[in-house]
Amino acid sequence: MNNLSSNLNKNNILEVLNKFKTGIGLLVLIIILSFLSPYFLTIPNLLNIVRQVSIIAIISFGMTMVILTGGIDLSVGSMLAFSGAITAGMIINSGLNVFLAIFIGLAAGTALGLFNGIAVAKAKLPAFIVTLAMMTIARGFTLIYTNGRPISGFDETFRFFGAGYLGRIPVPVVIMFLLLFVIYILLKKTPLGRYIYAIGGNEKATKLSGINTDKIKIAVYALNGFLAAVSGIILTSRLNSAQPMAGEGYELDAIAAVVLGGTSLSGGSGGVVGTIIGALIIAVLNNGLNLLNVSSFYQLVAKGAVILLAVFLDRKSQQQ
Amino acid sequence: MNNLSSNLNKNNILEVLNKFKTGIGLLVLIIILSFLSPYFLTIPNLLNIVRQVSIIAIISFGMTMVILTGGIDLSVGSMLAFSGAITAGMIINSGLNVFLAIFIGLAAGTALGLFNGIAVAKAKLPAFIVTLAMMTIARGFTLIYTNGRPISGFDETFRFFGAGYLGRIPVPVVIMFLLLFVIYILLKKTPLGRYIYAIGGNEKATKLSGINTDKIKIAVYALNGFLAAVSGIILTSRLNSAQPMAGEGYELDAIAAVVLGGTSLSGGSGGVVGTIIGALIIAVLNNGLNLLNVSSFYQLVAKGAVILLAVFLDRKSQQQ
Amino acid sequence: MGNEKVLEMKNITKTFPGVKALDRVNFTLKKGEVHALLGENGAGKSTLMKVLNGIHKRDEGEIIVKGDPVEFENTKEAQNAGLAIIHQELELIPHLNVAENIYLGREDKKGIFINYKQLYQNTADVLEMLGVDIDPRAKIKDLNIGSQQMVEIAKAVSQNADILVMDEPTSSLTNQEIDILFELIERLKEQEISIVYISHRLEEVFEICDRVTVLRDGQFVGEVKTAETDEDQLINMMVGRTIEDRFPEMKFNPGEEILRVENLAVPDKIIDASFLLHKGEVLGIAGLMGSGRTELAKAVFGVYKEKTGDIYFKGKKLEINSPADALKNGISYLSEDRKDEGLVLGLPVADNISISVLTTMLKAHTFINAAAEKELAQKYIEDLSIKTPSEMQLVKNLSGGNQQKVVISKLLSTKPEVVILDEPTRGIDVGAKREIYNLMQELVDNGVGVILISSELPEVLNLSNRILVMHEQEIMGELDAADANQEEIMQLATGRRNQ
């Protein structure tokens, strides 16, 4: 056997195990819910959860990269809605081919992200304000484009992306894992990924190392817009409707997933494996509260308390 | 004439003028609106605007301090609603004296803030997650306490704080300026204020300088809870009703005001004078768009665009 | 060394708000020479080199590299032209590992991926050439400042530049590492690589440099051949006057015991340390990098929560659980890492100096006594000749050495009875060094107990009256400074106990 590759594997496994320390909160949550509800730990419900998590997870991957550079993006929910609406409009109103429509939708999201990136990197405006502005601008565009009404009724081809299956696995789940893998590799194995960490760690030093930090930041925000568009198209397909108010408040869920997953809001450390665990904590929690039929006011308290507990357990286990 | 005091005054004036550089965006906005609408630059409308800004401004003052330490607080809106509801409940349901009820309401807000502070400083949990959890927990508490229904119908004493006047000046405006003054002095002239900046700049060095950084962070979050409670009580009085969903989304407005005002989200630099300018930019914008009868979807686009422009102008003028 | 000029800087002028950092400065570098750039703190050395490397834009002047006038927009262009720089203030990425830092922006690639195998191999090679034992996979944040300095050196050296700027490369290094660095410099010279060498240690200049350029207050003072000058002349050029001896004749008057440490231990950091400090003496602590001197100091200062053992202050047992406790009892500590642990870079000089005494000496009712604060700051700016346009200048805009003086001011402002100085003269010019030594004498005269941690053995030997030597987290022994020598210290420092 090749010694080096076995060594590499061992390292990778150790690294992954270490990552799962971030998952101790999730694990405890899963164990408790398994005892509380007989429906929780069943294959259909688990598939259900991963399908539900896919929308937020895909956004969170982009958000992870943005936060790693030390930035933030509040506009993901609006970019999601805009891309979904554009795609739906191209199919329903303009009668375009589904794939062409999807391409246009993705381009729309990427363009908005690109704008964010340029404003942050070139005009040196604070990311919080730029993306807050984009949040209302893109929402306005969406409402104007849809006139405040949903666009609904797609054919089977388009519905495949959100509601279809590959074997027993829902298509959104497949897309999510594919993106997880690609972004993991991007962050860990490519120069671009290293630069993303480097910028968040010490932007000045990165620049002094001769790296064009502006270009990288722009790329990261654009990629984030692209991923929001992917999410928006899946959501539209899954709901069989593009909702003008889709994705409202998702930015907080996405950022929460990233931070729960151990990525520091000041940038430079963390990663996308933690993020998916963070997103799963939120999704499992929502699922569990529904299964246990916790009443609506108490649900809010329970949700907050469990999130606190999860992050507390994680941080404690990491200190050891 | 006393030489020293004249010198001091001159310095103060220069400093204030320099601060107003942050206001160049606001100034341009005001000038443009004065030309576009005959109603804009009238005394009633200006009073109208400052009264409208007071709620968000008071929250933003607390948020400024939190952000200066390098933290964040997403729970302000919920703490506001909780304190307002408790105060209203004490008056209407428990028949307490208005001032006692207000005292209890303020204590309630402070207690929630204190919890945030302890979780951030002592348990070392990320502020984003702690206050996100508090956001849903406090909202849940409010809904449970009010059973989801508003609490309404106060006497004149209580209504004074939100709807009363001192001369021609609305009471909330007086409270806001009072708090602005106190917090300005606190930040600029007291040791606590200095420590707040130092922690945001370099927490490790501050600790090694013999300062109990934990205690200060806890104080800042508690103070933020207190200010959210002040806001909540004013809002309840102004609306003559404690709304269980009051203050939803105010955290973003407050943070936006702080960042627009030039305080860096990573902490250590900025101040409360900038914040009020930031809050005014948002309020003037909302008022102006209503006066100009911009239709609501386009309002979103216009709002985002103008905020971008304002921060762009500010940053440009500061670079000079 | 040839006579070919690889670099010419002519009439370079650079102004910052309120400061003329460079005023028509000339500098030339010949092929294969090591050229020292000397000057007091804030003289403009770093600024000149930053202008050269495209980090700062010059206001005026001309730069000619290998015969061509150049106009570098950024560091990348400077790199491409064969320039590399070792930054005075370390510019590394804390969460990336050593290899990733060294080759940041210059990664070996396999397809679109980083070729990590090659990367670690190359890093290991560079580190081996430097003769240091650092794991290429270690994260920067887990390294001490000395190792970080070696990484910064490795980063510049690995660029195979033909003009290499070293801005105070040895300020965080121990003697062994300095020797290794000098061997490297010799080898680079043989390869006809030209080096600009900035240091405040004159003996180093005489050991490795061929020529010297001196700056004062942003102006060119002169250029001399090392062989044709001596320390006194250089000092005279730098400070405009002569300085008698490098070290003062320290006079101790050890009084009663002020600090007694018994069986102090911190898991993974300090093993069972006991020692004694009297009023009016200087206790030196020597040891190799990573021997635990800093940890010992921090343990006494209350930085670590988990610790065992007792600390007595004037015979009374103290509970020190935080730096605040220590400072309250008159024990103060100067960190070796000013950027990370000493300064709030974004605040003004005055705020940094006063931070520890705001609630004690500078309080007027609930407010800060602004006039007293200003006075305090100005007193130290004068006493330690801190070069700053005003006490309101942000610390991040000061030169490295002047930043160090600000941290010392902060420490002195607390009027401490026990002072722990961890590498106090790091990055400080000859004149100022001498001022700090005098200051130590003053402290001792006033009955303060001083602990001095320094990697410069002559400093420890000349300034202490007793010396503790540490090795691997343990105190190996105590020497009387009067009859100790470097060899004795090194023996203990490498783990051989004396009888």
Place this chain on the structure above:
Amino acid sequence: QDIKIGLAVSTLNNPFFVDLKDGAESMAEEMGVEILTVDAQNDAAAQLSSVEDLLIKQIDVLIVNPVDGNAVVSAITAANDAGVPVITVDRAAEGGDVVSHIASDNVEGGKMAGEFIAKQLNKEGNVVELQGIPGTSAARDRGKGFNIVMDKYPNLKVIARQPAGFDRAEGMTVMENILQGNPDIDAVFAHNDNMALGAMEAISAAGRSDEIMIVGFDAIDDAVEAVKEGKMAATVAQRPTLMGEMAVETAVKVANGNEVKEYIPVPLELITD
């Protein structure tokens, strides 16, 4: 004759109120009067501010669609003080001088939906309630009416009551989760059509469309379509466009000094095919 009407809607993030606004605006155009619309985005405080802004512009009549019946009183009082008559639509105000109130009754609508389900299920079965945003008046009133009916029939059990934010995506997610935990469901009542349509997607994806009937509220286009196609059983129609039209008609009457009725009911309608 230069009549200026101010319209303060609670939110335009919901097609229901977009319809209301469109109805009002098209009627205003038809009648040749000026209308100024402001949107409170569901925030009672923002509504007060925007009404204050309208008053600055010296409107003749204020039509307000309250975010909340109690909180709107301050805004109404402000209008009263400025001598501007007020008309409320969709939600009533709890105080202040209101010349006319134009609405259909949400509690009544909730009852209609409940009775419909009871009848279809023969007063026996398991029902799921998808609630709106906790604390909003629509969620409160619709839920109240619905549960009055449910409490009447002992064999009709509400087995799950979960909030889904008036949102289609959330309606889908919450329904998916409820489906996991409840093998036996006969009917779903959602506080609005958005949630009902989300639930419909979840139910059809789970292949349980045949077992479960869905009743929504608002009669937005997509829901009416779904009822036509038999994917939803019913939706309670509130006719928002009509509401908007009537509000402007009434406002013009008020401005011209004519008498108007204090309460103008807009009839509810259960759409079942």
